Amino acid sequence: MLRAWVLAKANDGSPGRDDESFEDIESRGLMKWLSDLRKDLHDKTYRPQPVKRVMIEKPGGGKLTSRNG
Numbered sequence: 001m002l003r004a005w006v007l008a009k010a011n012d013g014s015p016g017r018d019d020e021s022f023e024d025i026e027s028r029g030l031m032k033w034l035s036d037l038r039k040d041l042h043d044k045t046y047r048p049q050p051v052k053r054v055m056i057e058k059p060g061g062g063k064l065t066s067r068n069g
Contacts, residue, residue: 001034017049 008022015021025033040046 001038005030005034017052 013022015024037046
């Protein structure tokens with residue numbers, strides 16, 4: 001999970017549906033957040049929020065759906 005965190009942060013990942021940024025999580029304690037997430041996943045109590053969809057204008061016209069979060 002730490003590796004996934006490092007890769008997402010290095011890729012300039014944006015806040016998800018909950019609007020929590022990397023900095024928000026780090027300020028509260030990254031290892032605790034990862035530990036809590038691991039526990040929720042292990043206990044099957046994790047409930048993801050719905051996907052956030054954003055329409056992106058395409059250069060030649062039309063729109064593309066981007067799924068963030």
